[in-house]
Amino acid sequence: MKKILTIDKVKKIYHDTSTNGEIVAIDNVSLDIYDKELVAIVGPSGCGKTSLLSILSNLEEKSAGEITFHKEKIRMGYMLQKDALFPWRTILDNCLIGLEISHTLNEKTKQHVIDLLNTYGLGEFIYKYPDSLSGGMRQRVG
Numbered sequence: 001m002k003k004i005l006t007i008d009k010v011k012k013i014y015h016d017t018s019t020n021g022e023i024v025a026i027d028n029v030s031l032d033i034y035d036k037e038l039v040a041i042v043g044p045s046g047c048g049k050t051s052l053l054s055i056l057s058n059l060e061e062k063s064a065g066e067i068t069f070h071k072e073k074i075r076m077g078y079m080l081q082k083d084a085l086f087p088w089r090t091i092l093d094n095c096l097i098g099l100e101i102s103h104t105l106n107e108k109t110k111q112h113v114i115d116l117l118n119t120y121g122l123g124e125f126i127y128k129y130p131d132s133l134s135g136g137m138r139q140r141v142g
Contacts, residue, residue: 001034003070005056010065012051025051028065035071083142085130091117091141092126117141 012026026048033039041049054060056067057076085094095113099105117123120140130138 001036003032004035004074005033005070006068007031008066010055010067011063012048012055013063083138085138085141087130090127090129091122094130094141
């Protein structure tokens with residue numbers, strides 16, 4: 001199989017403003033990921049799972065190490081720990097925001113989102129707001 005991602009000795013340090021100290025969230029993480037692999041990152045709370053995913057998604061900067069993508073147009077996603085739903089937008093509108101931003105929202109893509117919401121058991125909630133959903137439902141919307 002073809003290698004698509006190399007993580008080499010990645011480190012992430014957060015600066016703790018309350019103590020003027022540092023917190024090492026990730027230290028010396030190395031990993032190769034190959035095409036068609038399904039990868040799960042598992043570990044105890046606070047071990048750096050989310051930090052690593054945020055670095056890979058360009059949401060955060062690494063403190064040290066190298067990350068090499070060996071393939072163009074890698075698509076990667078992950079579920080945030082806390083949903084990032086906009087409370088003023090309906091469930092449907094929250095789900096359509098990515099299409100709006102990428103200028104790909106049309107009747108066909110909107111219907112596809114509605115079909116997915118129905119598939120995930122959320123069809124009757126598409127015109128409701130996030131505060132009317134359970135935590136698990138909010139995760140599915142996210």
